Amino acid sequence: MDKKTIKNSKFEINYYEPIYTIGIASERLGVSVHTLRQYETEGLILSHKTNTRRRIYSEMELDKVRCIKKMIQEQGLNFEGIRQLMSLIPCWKIRTCCDNEDEECKSYTSRKTPCWSTKEKCKYPYPDCRDCEVYRGLISCDDLKKFLYKK
Ligand code: SF4
Numbered sequence: 001m002d003k004k005t006i007k008n009s010k011f012e013i014n015y016y017e018p019i020y021t022i023g024i025a026s027e028r029l030g031v032s033v034h035t036l037r038q039y040e041t042e043g044l045i046l047s048h049k050t051n052t053r054r055r056i057y058s059e060m061e062l063d064k065v066r067c068i069k070k071m072i073q074e075q076g077l078n079f080e081g082i083r084q085l086m087s088l089i090p091c092w093k094i095r096t097c098c099d100n101e102d103e104e105c106k107s108y109t110s111r112k113t114p115c116w117s118t119k120e121k122c123k124y125p126y127p128d129c130r131d132c133e134v135y136r137g138l139i140s141c142d143d144l145k146k147f148l149y150k151k
Contacts, residue, residue, distance in 0.1 A: 006059060016136065018048035018056035025057040029065050036065065042079040043117030044068055044086070046130050060130075063139045071141060086114035089147045091134040097124045 004015040013019065026033045039045045040055070045064050047055040071077045077085075091107045092098045098105055107115035107122035115122050116129035126132045137143055 013059060015059045016130070018058045018061075020057045020062070022047075022055045022057070025062060025065075029062060029069075031065065031069065039065060039068060043083055043113050044079070046116055046135065048130065058130075060136060060139065067138075067140050075141075083113055084111070085144060085148075086138070087112055089114065089134060089138065089144070091115050091122060091132075094134050094137065094147065095124070095132075097122070 005012045006015055020028065022033050022036055026036055029036075036045075036047075036055075036057075040047055045061050045068070047057055047061060050056060068082060071082055087110055092105065098108070105123040106118050106120040110118050116132070116135045121129070129135045138147065
């Protein structure tokens with residue numbers, strides 16, 4: 001696991017460590033619990049699930065939600081549009097795992113859903129997409145641009 005940490009007023013938090021229940025995450029973000037569940041159902045974010053299937057979020061997911069809110073409120077995108085944009089991320093280039101035109105890889109062929117939310121995943125999936133640099137790298141709208149124009 002990466003060691004990226006952020007300083008809270010009293011202690012350091014691992015940016016990727018799931019620590020917030022859905023109630024606390026919704027309070028911190030100023031969005032409803034329903035909205036957070038919906039973002040996940042729509043394939044835009046993932047959450048860590050406990051043994052009892054409770055959703056837990058990290059600071060990374062909180063930033064992702066902020067970015068999604070911005071795309072909706074400031075750029076007028078809807079879920080479908082955001083999903084399609086995210087599905088264009090060239091993960092094979094970021095991970096340098098397969099050829100540019102690997103038709104066997106679901107990440108390459110999927111045009112409607114981000115790779116982390118497709119059922120079949122990519123050719124070389126991480127056990128948990130939350131640990132993958134492709135999912136982790138997309139925190140802001142600028143990241144999306146960097147990814148899409150990656151040579
Ligand atoms: S491991 Fe998951 S997030 Fe990473 S490229 Fe594969 S499907 Fe996408």
